[in-house]
Amino acid sequence: MNIVVITGGSKGIGKALAKMYASKHYKVYTLSRSIINIQNVTQIAVDLSEFSEVKTQFYMLLDELKKLTITSITLINNAGRLGSIGNIENSTPDDIAKTIQLNTTTPMVLSSMFINFTKQLTCKKQLINISSGAAVKPYEGWSVYCTSKAAIDMFTKTIAIEQENSKNGVKCMSLYPGVVDTCMQAQIRNTPESDFKNLQRFIDLKENDQLYTTDYVAEVIYKIDTENLLPNGAIFDIRNL
Numbered sequence: 001m002n003i004v005v006i007t008g009g010s011k012g013i014g015k016a017l018a019k020m021y022a023s024k025h026y027k028v029y030t031l032s033r034s035i036i037n038i039q040n041v042t043q044i045a046v047d048l049s050e051f052s053e054v055k056t057q058f059y060m061l062l063d064e065l066k067k068l069t070i071t072s073i074t075l076i077n078n079a080g081r082l083g084s085i086g087n088i089e090n091s092t093p094d095d096i097a098k099t100i101q102l103n104t105t106t107p108m109v110l111s112s113m114f115i116n117f118t119k120q121l122t123c124k125k126q127l128i129n130i131s132s133g134a135a136v137k138p139y140e141g142w143s144v145y146c147t148s149k150a151a152i153d154m155f156t157k158t159i160a161i162e163q164e165n166s167k168n169g170v171k172c173m174s175l176y177p178g179v180v181d182t183c184m185q186a187q188i189r190n191t192p193e194s195d196f197k198n199l200q201r202f203i204d205l206k207e208n209d210q211l212y213t214t215d216y217v218a219e220v221i222y223k224i225d226t227e228n229l230l231p232n233g234a235i236f237d238i239r240n241l
């Protein structure tokens with residue numbers, strides 16, 4: 001059985017990914033706070049910014065997966081948040097901590113648990129972290145978000161080397177999905193310009209119909225996963241495809 005586990009499968013890129021893999025008869029599991037109406041997807045309601053919930057729910061999911069005959073397995077760490085937009089001195093401590101927890105700490109914890117769980121499996125195993133061009137380009141007003149994505153890229157590169165040198169290693173990569181028409185983009189466009197100097201660029205991209213659709217991005221990520229298009233440790237911007 002081909003398995004995919006997707007965080008943040010209730011909206012945006014994650015929802016399109018869940019639909020894509022389900023349409024290809026994968027067994028699809030998603031983890032998000034909300035449960036949506038979607039066919040052939042097992043949804044787990046969990047707040048991925050709450051550490052104890054993350055551990056409990058993911059252990060329960062892995063226990064479930066133990067019962068299956070797995071022929072390939074992919075974990076896609078996709079759930080993410082921008083957090084409040086504005087200069088760092090205007091962010092609250094809680095908001096900073098929540099963004100780092102969701103965008104960086106939780107993917108690290110899930111990756112660790114996933115790699116440990118799949119150690120004995122000799123089938124195809126992939127770990128895809130959904131990162132962002134913001135990992136390498138500083139945007140004023142997004143300091144926490146940019147940092148959370150830069151950290152996930154370094155994490156990807158480091159565990160990729162570890163896995164390269166491990167028996168039955170997992171292939172690990174970070175993907176930048178481009179600018180995609182989701183709630184996250186709507187949040188960006190609704191920010192006052194005083195808090196985000198690059199606002200007009202994102203308004204223009206939307207008005208000029210230059211945003212990627214979630215379906216397109218899901219199709220590309222599915223192809224990268226299933227057709228082995230990238231090497232272990234790749235940090236890849238899908239705009240370069």
Ligand SMILES: NC(=O)c1ccc[n+]([C@@H]2O[C@H](COP(=O)([O-])OP(=O)(O)OC[C@H]3O[C@@H](n4cnc5c(N)ncnc54)[C@H](OP(=O)(O)O)[C@@H]3O)[C@@H](O)[C@H]2O)c1
Pocket residue numbers: 007008009010011012013014015031032033034035046047048049050077078079080081102130131132133176177178179180181182183184185
């Ligand atoms: N859209 C873009 O232009 C763009 C560009 C570069 C990178 N990205 C990255 O792509 C990924 C997906 O972004 P998107 O644009 O699809 O965002 P989105 O439409 O806002 O969807 C975010 C997803 O994450 C889930 N999520 C948020 N907070 C959560 C929490 N505390 N616990 C569990 N799940 C949570 C949401 O589900 P619930 O609300 O149901 O919990 C939702 O399914 C993110 O990592 C983002 O950084 C996006």
